[in-house]
Amino acid sequence: MDSRPAVTNGFPVFSVLAPPEQTVPMVFSSPHSGRDYAPEFLESSRLDPATLRRSEDSYVDELFACVVRHGAPLLAANFPRAFCDPNREPYELDPQMFDGLLPEFANIRSPRVAAGLGTIAKVVASGVDIYARRLPVAEIERRVAGFYRPYHRQLEEMLERTSRRFGWAVLVDCHSMPSVGGPADFDTGLSRVDIVLGDCFGAACASPISQAFEESFTRLGYRVVRNTPYAGGFTTRHYGQPRNGIHAVQIEINRALYMSERTHAKLADFAGLADDIDRVVADVAQQLRGRDFP
Numbered sequence: 001m002d003s004r005p006a007v008t009n010g011f012p013v014f015s016v017l018a019p020p021e022q023t024v025p026m027v028f029s030s031p032h033s034g035r036d037y038a039p040e041f042l043e044s045s046r047l048d049p050a051t052l053r054r055s056e057d058s059y060v061d062e063l064f065a066c067v068v069r070h071g072a073p074l075l076a077a078n079f080p081r082a083f084c085d086p087n088r089e090p091y092e093l094d095p096q097m098f099d100g101l102l103p104e105f106a107n108i109r110s111p112r113v114a115a116g117l118g119t120i121a122k123v124v125a126s127g128v129d130i131y132a133r134r135l136p137v138a139e140i141e142r143r144v145a146g147f148y149r150p151y152h153r154q155l156e157e158m159l160e161r162t163s164r165r166f167g168w169a170v171l172v173d174c175h176s177m178p179s180v181g182g183p184a185d186f187d188t189g190l191s192r193v194d195i196v197l198g199d200c201f202g203a204a205c206a207s208p209i210s211q212a213f214e215e216s217f218t219r220l221g222y223r224v225v226r227n228t229p230y231a232g233g234f235t236t237r238h239y240g241q242p243r244n245g246i247h248a249v250q251i252e253i254n255r256a257l258y259m260s261e262r263t264h265a266k267l268a269d270f271a272g273l274a275d276d277i278d279r280v281v282a283d284v285a286q287q288l289r290g291r292d293f294p
Helices: 041-046 049-055 065-070 136-165 207-219 236-239 270-288
Strands: 015-019 026-030 076-078 169-177 195-198 222-225 246-254
Touching: 015 136, 015 195, 026 136, 026 270, 041 049, 065 076, 065 270, 076 136, 076 246, 136 246, 169 236, 207 246, 207 270, 222 246, 236 246
Parallel strands: 026 076, 026 169, 169 246, 195 222
Antiparallel strands: 015 076, 195 246
16 A cells, blocks of 8 residues: 655655565664655755755665555655754754744754754754755744644654554664765775664664574674764654664665665665565564564
8 A cells, every 4th residue: 555645735744565464573774865855855956856856865775665565555755865854953044044043952062063953954964954044934834734743743743653563663764875984974985895783783773683684684794883983863763762662773775776876866776675685574573573572
């Protein structure tokens, strides 16, 4: 089943792929694969669409569409990360971007804001400024209320429903990463492994769950590390509360495995990677089905 239940100004905010019956305590999310670039956003940007896409986790929603066959739902944002980033606090904002005063509670000093990658990003992932002039401060609430909050309300509902049904839940937050560390990363210029699993160094997820993903990818020949250079973003930290029965793990996939980072075109190996992700999800789902974690 494919549904688009939330619409803002005619813009479908997210998509939900769900099995006829959920059979595993897993919820998958793809917050950065959105590629619906609204005309008004493109008009407000000084960048062309191809450059804006540098912040995208392109096609991650397609790579993980297989989860439905294994009894788990997938939530995917349709709006692009360069427009509004749901893997941030709701008000991680750079005051220099806006014409007007920010809310007093805004987080203006986070490392993400300093890098230009707050809830409303200042730059694309390559470090190029998105806007030629300041945005009206009213644009903050338009994007947070119209896009950010509907996405998280849906994610919360899916996790609550899963927890009620199974007694616990695992959120798998799905991303892709540049093949080489960027200018704002601590691994600038260094080649990266195939898969990075982030569980906030064990604080967001029981170790056997992270280990199940790691071992499954490793058996298929992928180079896997945990928590370096990505330990988990806002979604993993916020929802991952093992003591309350909600676990969260972030998966970062090296983009060079499946796409051209210059043109965003899929590589011939795209289908092979999708098949391997299918195998990993099937393997982990089988391990978790019928189990119980505190």
